[in-house]
Amino acid sequence: MKLRAPQIRIGFLRPTSVRGQLTLQYTAIFSVTLVLAAAALYGLLTWIIYWNIDNELQNEADYVKQYIQFTPQGQPELAARNAGPDGSANLNALFRIAQISDSHGRLVKQSPELKGLGFSLQPSELQRILAKRATFTTHGWPREEEIRFANAILRGPNNQPYLLQIGTRLKPINDALETFLWVMLMLLPVTVAVSGVAGSVMAQRTLRPVAEVTHAAQLITASNLSQRIPASGRGDELEELAETFNAMIARLQASFQQMNDFAANVSHELRTPLQAIQGETELALMSRVPLAECRRVLESNLEEIDRLNRMIRNLLVLAQADAGEVQPRLEAMDLNELVRDLTEQMQVVAQARGVELRAVTSAPVPLKADSLRLRQMVLNLMDNALKYTPSGGRIEVRVERHGAQARVQVRDSGIGIAEEDLPRIFERFYRADKSRARGLADGCGLGLPMVKWVAELHHGQVEVTSTLGAGSSFTVSLPMEAA
Numbered sequence: 001m002k003l004r005a006p007q008i009r010i011g012f013l014r015p016t017s018v019r020g021q022l023t024l025q026y027t028a029i030f031s032v033t034l035v036l037a038a039a040a041l042y043g044l045l046t047w048i049i050y051w052n053i054d055n056e057l058q059n060e061a062d063y064v065k066q067y068i069q070f071t072p073q074g075q076p077e078l079a080a081r082n083a084g085p086d087g088s089a090n091l092n093a094l095f096r097i098a099q100i101s102d103s104h105g106r107l108v109k110q111s112p113e114l115k116g117l118g119f120s121l122q123p124s125e126l127q128r129i130l131a132k133r134a135t136f137t138t139h140g141w142p143r144e145e146e147i148r149f150a151n152a153i154l155r156g157p158n159n160q161p162y163l164l165q166i167g168t169r170l171k172p173i174n175d176a177l178e179t180f181l182w183v184m185l186m187l188l189p190v191t192v193a194v195s196g197v198a199g200s201v202m203a204q205r206t207l208r209p210v211a212e213v214t215h216a217a218q219l220i221t222a223s224n225l226s227q228r229i230p231a232s233g234r235g236d237e238l239e240e241l242a243e244t245f246n247a248m249i250a251r252l253q254a255s256f257q258q259m260n261d262f263a264a265n266v267s268h269e270l271r272t273p274l275q276a277i278q279g280e281t282e283l284a285l286m287s288r289v290p291l292a293e294c295r296r297v298l299e300s301n302l303e304e305i306d307r308l309n310r311m312i313r314n315l316l317v318l319a320q321a322d323a324g325e326v327q328p329r330l331e332a333m334d335l336n337e338l339v340r341d342l343t344e345q346m347q348v349v350a351q352a353r354g355v356e357l358r359a360v361t362s363a364p365v366p367l368k369a370d371s372l373r374l375r376q377m378v379l380n381l382m383d384n385a386l387k388y389t390p391s392g393g394r395i396e397v398r399v400e401r402h403g404a405q406a407r408v409q410v411r412d413s414g415i416g417i418a419e420e421d422l423p424r425i426f427e428r429f430y431r432a433d434k435s436r437a438r439g440l441a442d443g444c445g446l447g448l449p450m451v452k453w454v455a456e457l458h459h460g461q462v463e464v465t466s467t468l469g470a471g472s473s474f475t476v477s478l479p480m481e482a483a
């Protein structure tokens with residue numbers, strides 16, 4: 001099935017959606033950064049301009065100061081002639097916006113332009129300048145009338161202080177700064193809007209794979225688990241997400257498949273013995289069947305019922321194991337003892353089948369394990385060896401220590417297992433070459449899954465080697481400090 005293109009809503013942004021949140025955050029961060037940057041730029045620009053103006057005014061005041069002379073009456077005069085013809089013009093130009101006040105705040109000299117502006121310095125302002133020795137001051141209101149002054153102290157004939165002020169009008173600078181501010185303010189909403197749209201598009205692009213995952217997840221149903229998210233090839237986190245999702249679906253698919261197989265297997269395994277019981281019972285109920293025959297039927301039915309019982313018990317244990325509900329009941333035990341005991345027990349069966357069964361045990365192999373389950377495990381392996389070894393064969397059950405591991409090996413000279421069957425014999429209900437196996441013995445394919453589960457319950461493992469026609473060897477390794 002082909003994957004439809006994911007539906008991504010481009011319309012109204014929901015603030016609760018990830019895309020909406022990303023866009024909002026992006027826009028907010030961008031706007032705040034922009035405002036801060038604009039404010040910093042405005043501040044820096046103002047500072048640089050004022051620094052330049054002040055520098056220049058200072059130079060001018062220093063220059064003009066040299067040419068101020070006092071008349072015998074104590075009046076300050078601009079001795080422009082001392083500066084030569086060029087210097088004189090220059091000096092007069094510098095004294096364009098300038099004034100000199102005495103220490104009482106009386107204006108003793110003022111340039112015509114300053115007079116024209118109607119500017120006068122309050123005595124309190126003068127006192128403040130003199131007291132603070134302020135080098136630069138700004139006077140005037142409103143802003144268009146503002147004048148920046150460089151203040152310099154002159155000494156009169158009797159050493160009394162005079163204040164020389166050389167100034168410049170701030171209007172052109174204030175106008176330029178104001179224009180800058182307006183441009184910034186007008187650009188702000190535009191840039192915020194652009195960044196909002198860009199953020200939204202970026203978020204949408206980034207989240208497209210998420211939308212694909214969502215869409216794929218919507219398409220997946222129990223009957224359509226083959227659906228996968230196509231690989232983007234970008235190798236980013238979202239592709240990782242898609243891969244994880246695909247892996248999860250693959251696992252789900254595998255377990256659904258297992259469940260289906262399991263149900264089919266269980267019904268098959270239940271049907272065969274039930275049909276046998278039904279057939280035999282119907283036969284026995286027919287009139288004129290001798291009592292001895294009825295008894296035989298009942299015995300045979302009992303065998304089938306016993307087999308069914310065993311199978312259901314095993315299934316129940318495996319189901320509990322799957323649910324992780326089974327905890328091993330650990331106790332100190334000796335593996336040698338367990339194996340010797342079981343071999344003795346099975347000797348009758350082995351003899352009946354004409355098979356030689358022997359145990360090879362060595363020094364004690366102490367183990368902390370669930371002895372009932374271990375017993376079941378070894379019994380299952382021995383049961384298999386007996387079932388699949390024809391008369392005249394040999395079975396050896398060996399216990400040994402291997403480093404920190406205890407090992408039980410059940411080796412037989414039986415029919416062996418084909419190579420293609422080996423990887424599957426631990427699957428539930430799997431039986432290699434069923435017809436042949438049936439010919440030899442009845443089973444339902446739950447023995448080895450049980451062996452594997454018990455080994456794993458004790459943090460151990462099972463290995464198998466087998467040659468078709470020559471025999472098999474099953475080895476269970478368990479850590480001595482199991483569980």
Ligand SMILES: Nc1ncnc2c1ncn2[C@@H]1O[C@H](COP(=O)(O)OP(=O)(O)OP(=O)(O)O)[C@@H](O)[C@H]1O
Nearest residue numbers: 384385388416425431432443444445446447448472
């Ligand atoms: N020792 C063995 N020699 C040859 N084949 C074996 C041996 N042990 C297991 N097998 C093969 O592996 C299959 C699975 O074994 P398993 O013990 O799970 O099932 P079973 O013996 O058929 O039935 P159950 O144990 O439930 O009565 C067997 O059907 C058989 O084909």
Ligand SMILES: [Mg+2]
Nearest residue numbers: 384443447448
């Ligand atoms: Mg078995």
